[in-house]
Amino acid sequence: MKRTLTLFLCLLMAGMAYSQTRPVIVIHGGAGTILKENMTPEKEEAIRSKMEEAMRAGYEVLDEGGTSTEAVVATIKILEDSPLFNAGKGAVFTSQGENELDASIMDGRDRNAGAVAGVKHIKNPITAALAVMTSSPHVMLTGEGAEEFASQEKLNMVDARYFYTENRYEQLRKIKEREQAEDAEGSIKLRSNPETADEKFGTVGCLALDKNGNLAAGTSTGGMTNKKYGRVGDSPVIGAGTYADNATCAVSATGHGEYFIRSVAAYDVAAMMRYADMEVGKAASTVVENIGEMGGSGGLIALDAQGNVAMPFNTAGMYRGYMKGKEDINTFIYGDEE
Amino acid sequence: MKRTLTLFLCLLMAGMAYSQTRPVIVIHGGAGTILKENMTPEKEEAIRSKMEEAMRAGYEVLDEGGTSTEAVVATIKILEDSPLFNAGKGAVFTSQGENELDASIMDGRDRNAGAVAGVKHIKNPITAALAVMTSSPHVMLTGEGAEEFASQEKLNMVDARYFYTENRYEQLRKIKEREQAEDAEGSIKLRSNPETADEKFGTVGCLALDKNGNLAAGTSTGGMTNKKYGRVGDSPVIGAGTYADNATCAVSATGHGEYFIRSVAAYDVAAMMRYADMEVGKAASTVVENIGEMGGSGGLIALDAQGNVAMPFNTAGMYRGYMKGKEDINTFIYGDEE
Numbered sequence: 001m002k003r004t005l006t007l008f009l010c011l012l013m014a015g016m017a018y019s020q021t022r023p024v025i026v027i028h029g030g031a032g033t034i035l036k037e038n039m040t041p042e043k044e045e046a047i048r049s050k051m052e053e054a055m056r057a058g059y060e061v062l063d064e065g066g067t068s069t070e071a072v073v074a075t076i077k078i079l080e081d082s083p084l085f086n087a088g089k090g091a092v093f094t095s096q097g098e099n100e101l102d103a104s105i106m107d108g109r110d111r112n113a114g115a116v117a118g119v120k121h122i123k124n125p126i127t128a129a130l131a132v133m134t135s136s137p138h139v140m141l142t143g144e145g146a147e148e149f150a151s152q153e154k155l156n157m158v159d160a161r162y163f164y165t166e167n168r169y170e171q172l173r174k175i176k177e178r179e180q181a182e183d184a185e186g187s188i189k190l191r192s193n194p195e196t197a198d199e200k201f202g203t204v205g206c207l208a209l210d211k212n213g214n215l216a217a218g219t220s221t222g223g224m225t226n227k228k229y230g231r232v233g234d235s236p237v238i239g240a241g242t243y244a245d246n247a248t249c250a251v252s253a254t255g256h257g258e259y260f261i262r263s264v265a266a267y268d269v270a271a272m273m274r275y276a277d278m279e280v281g282k283a284a285s286t287v288v289e290n291i292g293e294m295g296g297s298g299g300l301i302a303l304d305a306q307g308n309v310a311m312p313f314n315t316a317g318m319y320r321g322y323m324k325g326k327e328d329i330n331t332f333i334y335g336d337e338e
Numbered sequence: 339m340k341r342t343l344t345l346f347l348c349l350l351m352a353g354m355a356y357s358q359t360r361p362v363i364v365i366h367g368g369a370g371t372i373l374k375e376n377m378t379p380e381k382e383e384a385i386r387s388k389m390e391e392a393m394r395a396g397y398e399v400l401d402e403g404g405t406s407t408e409a410v411v412a413t414i415k416i417l418e419d420s421p422l423f424n425a426g427k428g429a430v431f432t433s434q435g436e437n438e439l440d441a442s443i444m445d446g447r448d449r450n451a452g453a454v455a456g457v458k459h460i461k462n463p464i465t466a467a468l469a470v471m472t473s474s475p476h477v478m479l480t481g482e483g484a485e486e487f488a489s490q491e492k493l494n495m496v497d498a499r500y501f502y503t504e505n506r507y508e509q510l511r512k513i514k515e516r517e518q519a520e521d522a523e524g525s526i527k528l529r530s531n532p533e534t535a536d537e538k539f540g541t542v543g544c545l546a547l548d549k550n551g552n553l554a555a556g557t558s559t560g561g562m563t564n565k566k567y568g569r570v571g572d573s574p575v576i577g578a579g580t581y582a583d584n585a586t587c588a589v590s591a592t593g594h595g596e597y598f599i600r601s602v603a604a605y606d607v608a609a610m611m612r613y614a615d616m617e618v619g620k621a622a623s624t625v626v627e628n629i630g631e632m633g634g635s636g637g638l639i640a641l642d643a644q645g646n647v648a649m650p651f652n653t654a655g656m657y658r659g660y661m662k663g664k665e666d667i668n669t670f671i672y673g674d675e676e
Contacts, residue, residue, distance in 0.1 A: 111600045111632070117570070118480050138569045139596045142456050143481045145568015230483015231476045232455070239577040239602035258477045262449045264577035267602040268609070275613035294449070 023062030024209040024307045025055045025323040027075060029085045030202035031254050031299040034317030036334055047084055047319060048331045054078040055323040058208055063326070068208035068216035068250075069107050069130065076103075076126040076218050079204040083165045085319075086202025088124060091163050091222025093172040096229045099163035101222055102236040103129040104140075108215030108244035108305075113139050115236040116146040120163075123156040126220045129236070131155060139238065168225070175226045202319075203235055205242070205252025207303040215305055217242050217250035217266070224257070233257025239267040246305055248273040249280050254318070255298010259291050269302050284310035359551040361400035362645045363393045363661040365413060367423045368540035369592045369637040372655030374672055385422055385657060386669045392416040393661040396546055401664070406546035406554035406588075407445050407468065414441075414464040414556050417542040421503045423657075424540025426462060429501050429560025431510040434567045437501035439560055440574040441467040442478075446553030446582035446643075451477050453574040454484040458501075461494040464558045467574070469493060477576065506563070513564045540657075541573055543580070543590025545641040553643055555580050555588035555604070562595070571595025577605040584643055586611040587618050592656070593636010597629050607640050622648035 029051060058075030062068070080088025091099040103125035104115035114133025117140065122128045131153040132141050141149055151157055203221035210216075219242045221235040234241035234257035241257065243266035244250035251266040260266070265287050272283035284302040291298065292314040299313020301320060311320045311332070321331035367389060396413030400406070418426025429437040441463035442453035452471025455478065460466045469491040470479050479487055489495055541559035548554075557580045559573040572579035572595035579595065581604035582588035589604040598604075603625050610621035622640040629636065630652040637651020639658060649658045649670070659669035 106600075113600050118483075136566065137596070138566060139599045140570040140575070141566065141568045142570055143568050145456075145566060148567060228474065228476060228479065228483060229486060230479045230481050232478040232480055237478070237575055237577070238599050239575070239605065243602070258475070261477045261576050262444075262451050264581070264602060264605040267577060267605060271606070271609035271613060275609060 020211045021209060021213040022307060022324065023059060023211060024303060024309065025058040025062065025071060025075060026207040026301045026303050026309050026311070027051060027055055027079070027321050028203075028205045028252060028254050028299065028301045028311070029079060029319030030204065031297070031313045031315040031318035032201050033315065034319070034333060039333075044333065047333065050078070050082050050084055051319060051321045051331045052329055054206075055321055055329060058206060059323045059326070062208060062210050065211060068210040068214045069105060071208040071210065072105060072206045072216045072218040073126055073130050075206040075208070076204060076220050077124050080124050080126060080220055083167070085204045086222045087204045087220040089163060090165055090168065090202070092168050092202070092225040094223070094229050094231070095226045097172065098229070099160065099222055101125045101220070102232060103218070103220035104236045104238060104242040105129040105133055105218040106216065106238060106242050106244040107133065108217070108246040108250055111245055113238045115140040115238060116150070117142045117232045117236040118230060119143070119146050119150070120160050121147050121157050122150045123158045123162065126218055127155050129218065140236065171225050201255050201298060203254040205254060205301060207250040207252060207301055209303060209305065209307055213246065213305055215244045215246050215250040215303065217244040217252050219252045234260035234265065237261055239264050241266060243267045243270055245270055249302050249304045251284070251300055251302045253298060253300040255291070255315070256296045259294050259296025260298065263287070263291055263294060263296070265291060265300060269300070273304070280304040280308050281310040285312040288312040288314050358549045359547060360645060360662065361397060361549060362547040362641060362647065363396040363400065363409060363413060364545040364639045364641050364647050364649070365389060365393055365417070365659050366543045366590060366592050366637065366639045366649070367417060367657030368542065369635070369651045369653040369656035370539050371653065372657070372671060377671070382671065385671065388417070388420050388422055389657060389659045389669045390667055392544075393659055393667060396544060397661045397664070400546060400548050403549060406548040406552045407443060409546035409548065410443060410544045410554045410556040411464055411468050413544040413546070414542060414558050415462050418462050418464060418558055421505070423542045424560045425542045425558040427501060428503055428506065428540070430506050430540070430563040432561070432567050432569075433564045435510065436567070437498065437560055439463045439558070440570060441556070441558040442574045442576060442580040443467040443471055443556040444554065444576060444580050444582040445471065446555070446584040446588055449583055451576045453478040453576060454488070455480045455570045455574040456568060457481070457484050457488070458498050459485050459495050460488045461496045461500065464556055465493050467556065478574065509563050539593050539636060541592040543592060543639060545588040545590060545639055547641060547643065547645055551584065551643055553582045553584050553588040553641065555582040555590050557590045572598035572603065575599055577602050579604055581605045581608055583608055587640050587642045589622070589638055589640045591636060591638040593629070593653070594634045597632050597634025598636065601625070601629055601632060601634070603629060603638060607638070611642070618642040618646050619648040623650040626650040626652055
């Protein structure tokens with residue numbers, strides 16, 4: 001009798017262990033005109049290696065039983081701290097020569113969410129988005145109000161000079177030069193299309209599925225080079241750049257943010273799954289196609305509660321990857337990689 | 339032969355005239371604990387009369403062949419200029435004793451959109467949202483960047499004192515007093531729920547359907563009394579507080595903005611119509627029910643391209659109205675009015 005009970009308990013525990021969801025991490029590091037001919041092997045290696053490091057950090061959180069939101073923050077912090085991506089250190093410059101950062105996070109368990117926009121002194125904007133979600137009654141805080149809140153929350157604050165990188169400043173300088181040249185010719189084309197000058201949108205994003213089957217999504221960005229002072233893109237806009245709901249999927253977008261706001265891109269993936277019974281891959285690629293038809297470029301990552309991953313984009317390349325096990329880690333850069 | 343041709347032309351013109359869409363204007367002036375016992379006949383009359391004035395202004399634009407976006411701006415400007423509503427003059431105060439205004443507009447023809455958030459010196463924030471949509475490459479501008487843009491666009495700029503109203507300042511003072519009392523008792527309930535102190539969200543919104551069958555939606559607000567400095571609600575968030583697409587509907591929301599952002603409320607009405615073939619009334623009421631289940635309160639107005647109007651809310655009342663002809667003008671305040 002005792003042996004039967006022991007056997008029963010063992011089977012029950014095995015069943016419980018089996019019923020735990022297998023953790024998944026998905027990331028992107030921006031979409032754009034990323035072509036092999038413009039890439040050095042060293043830069044490619046650096047980008048793949050940083051993406052792997054970031055995914056491993058998030059995966060470790062999940063593997064140890066942490067929540068999907070904790071994993072998203074752990075992963076995005078590493079991408080924010082790297083000058084390789086347009087988020088945190090490495091953010092692009094506004095037309096005024098400043099760095100204005102946006103970030104957001106959403107918890108698929110209860111659709112709670114937090115976002116900051118236009119912050120200049122928070123080292124890791126994703127941690128501020130998390131604090132808005134967990135420690136404030138609000139969802140979105142902007143500018144100095146967001147920074148005051150972050151200080152109160154004892155987040156890591158830095159001097160604005162922390163975000164300076166020569167590479168990004170040089171990008172702004174080149175665009176300004178071109179603008180002046182075009183002004184001399186009487187053309188306003190470039191000014192009304194700041195993205196055409198640098199068709200690489202290095203926004204970073206992460207999705208996570210934890211052992212309890214909960215989804216989360218986060219996005220962090222420096223916006224577009226030469227963006228107007230005060231411009232907010234899709235990254236801190238819940239529904240546009242970031243969305244998560246256990247009932248459907250988690251989504252993080254990257255690209256020409258204005259089009260992603262107008263098409264409510266991130267939520268649209270979930271809406272197609274929720275109301276049209278579409279599976280995540282089909283929904284994600286349909287949303288990116290629709291954005292292409294509007295004239296917008298970019299991509300997104302999506303993850304459903306069963307661990308299915310989609311990473312569609314309509315640009316030449318998108319820094320992206322997923323991790324479904326300690327040995328199952330994958331990074332992609334160009335359009336023809338599968 | 340000539341007579342036949344004349345008859346043919348007359349019939350053709352009549353046909354064309356008939357094929358023009360009948361203009362519609364729908365507005366809201368906020369939802370909340372609006373109860374007849376707390377209202378004076380004078381205040382009720384003032385509110386109904388201001389709502390009618392605003393609708394007539396928008397309707398006139400449509401009747402003269404103007405666009406739905408022009409009508410939305412004409413109507414909302416009147417509501418912004420009135421101290422009766424929490425938008426423009428009459429905006430509530432932040433916890434710092436300032437007025438921070440948000441507004442957005444969306445054109446259903448091409449889903450172009452514009453929004454401003456956290457502005458303090460623009461007399462009519464809806465005109466700034468329109469300028470962002472029509473004269474900038476961006477969708478959302480915040481804070482000083484938005485104000486600089488508005489100045490360049492020669493919009494009407496005012497001293498921050500313009501937005502001061504004794505009534506609204508008194509509301510802030512009362513909440514602060516209660517906060518202090520609660521702090522003394524060690525309670526933080528009120529501080530984490532700033533909306534409970536004044537459950538009237540006076541955001542204004544307008545939807546229009548023009549003679550060419552184009553929809554537009556706009557929303558303008560001062561946010562929540564005692565909101566944290568830098569807080570942005572749903573009003574300037576495309577997809578949450580405002581949405582318009584000729585293929586589905588135009589929507590403007592009012593209420594506890596955080597819940598409307600998390601549920602991507604305005605776009606959700608359109609998504610239910612688009613993917614689940616729901617009609618506008620059913621979609622609108624389902625979204626408001628879902629928000630109620632999340633714990634959020636408020637309401638929204640929705641208008642489809644056939645002129646069908648929905649105005650659901652889960653609060654005691656919502657200032658609302660629609661106009662479908664010069665003599666067909668209707669205003670409602672309480673929950674039991676139809």
